[in-house]
């Protein structure tokens with residue numbers, strides 16, 4: 001009962017400094033052990049998947065960042081070693097090692113690492129900049145680590161202590177004198193009992209370090225990674241320091257896209273009464289989707305929150321006021337969504353004791369943040385607009401156009417809905433087939449509008465439908481359920497199929513006999529095909545099980561000689577045909593198709609779509625792999641691009657073997 005874990009202590013821990021017998025009953029009330037964390041990791045880190053695994057790293061890095069943001073550290077080292085060991089070292093004050101004020105038998109360090117305390121509770125000021133979960137984070141990481149080693153340089157002394165699965169396995173040791181050095185180093189290895197064989201992704205950790213360095217220019221992050229783990233996208237070593245802060249970050253994020261404004265609206269502001277500060281950088285894109293990345297104390301808040309609300313309010317109010325000044329009546333119709341959905345921006349606030357909501361704390365709820373950010377930005381955006389009327393006019397016109405487009409869309413949507421009977425809602429891009437019943441029909445999923453155009457001309461209108469999909473569809477294996485539901489391309493696809501997805505799936509309502517994925521015969525095409533297969537596998541597995549999903553095999557080359565044309569699928573096929581199908585000295589003209597969109601419809605029909613002449617590959621689950629496929633898809637279609645390429649290649653090869661020609 002005395003044990004911090006509420007259970008038996010391992011023999012190794014029996015003699016350690018945290019001899020719990022000294023606690024009074026009152027103390028035990030306050031100190032909660034780590035057993036709940038191991039029992040229900042999801043409650044603390046939102047699951048046990050790859051995201052959760054990386055949450056551990058973010059947690060420790062956030063603590064080090066807190067020291068930096070509070071002005072006590074300016075360097076952080078992050079080192080990934082083989083065996084899934086991650087070390088995060090800072091030159092801050094060092095976790096306190098003296099006896100804990102409330103539990104004098106224990107060092108503060110041990111209390112911090114072995115109990116679920118709420119950060120600010122027992123240490124007031126010391127935790128003043130840490131946020132929500134992040135104040136308690138290190139003990140959660142400790143609980144979920146097979147082993148965790150701490151080194152603290154403080155008061156000219158080096159202290160060390162080691163833990164396993166949250167329990168101390170050594171005392172806090174005095175490891176001798178140190179000079180000119182202070183800070184904390186935490187080295188840990190996530191517990192395979194919790195996370196299985198999942199490993200840290202070097203790319204993901206590197207990205208995290210980079211974004212932290214962008215978010216706080218007062219810190220230099222030194223990244224080091226075993227070259228064997230680095231892969232191609234990640235340097236084995238890097239010094240990350242970005243004096244340009246958020247503006248640099250934004251510039252790298254929108255590189256190559258053209259903007260409506262000549263330079264971003266960017267700056268920083270102190271909040272009144274020393275309540276913190278904020279930084280921002282926002283631009284408006286001519287085309288495509290934007291983003292707004294928000295942070296509180298360098299912690300990402302993907303679900304936004306009060307700081308984001310403050311920014312939206314400030315910007316839209318300032319723009320409307322500008323419109324009013326210019327006697328532009330239509331400005332009143334502009335909403336924050338009109339102004340911001342096509343914007344690309346970053347907002348970073350630093351406030352005392354931020355509050356977060358949600359299981360993984362992805363939303364800022366501190367009410368004062370809305371007011372502080374709105375006040376700070378309203379003024380600056382007013383000035384920004386007034387200072388460059390040409391830009392301001394362009395931006396206003398851009399926003400008005402979006403507002404009017406939104407109103408038009410709403411009208412269009414309302415009209416058919418009013419007159420709708422029991423008709424199915426089908427996506428506008430779908431070129432449906434004429435046949436009423438599903439039998440003998442097929443739907444071709446093609447990559448982009450131009451390929452869609454060719455396919456529409458090449459099809460048999462009676463039995464073949466065509467649905468063009470825009471570019472790379474969402475990767476289902478790594479997207480959240482919310483994102484999935486919001487993805488327009490996938491929504492269109494499910495609507496066209498008519499059979500629902502996930503829990504609402506009903507094969508009886510499938511509107512076609514077969515689904516044919518028809519992408520270009522190149523790497524991008526293979527990627528899109530893999531994304532679509534992942535989607536079917538995850539959301540409509542019954543379609544795959546029933547053998548209703550196919551891959552078309554468009555040719556990559558045309559070989560012409562003596563009035564005869566042959567088509568080759570790939571380089572090997574081309575070589576084979578050149579050898580076998582033509583006379584040795586015959587001059588053969590070889591042309592390469594850039595994509596399906598470039599192929600004459602008659603050729604597309606003849607080679608790829610006409611049921612009498614084409615070859616389709618059936619997507620099947622090889623029996624011995626059925627059990628392993630879910631794991632594979634998760635691991636490889638998840639967030640590891642370096643493995644993905646191999647996955648596509650291997651799977652393509654295996655598909656050939658498993659393929660049934662139809």
Ligand code: 0RA
Nearest residue numbers: 063064067092093094095096126184
């Ligand atoms: C509690 C109190 C103090 C610092 C820290 C924790 C601390 C935690 C971590 C975690 C990683 N690096 C860290 N650095 C410091 C304040 C100590 C004081 O007042 O001197």
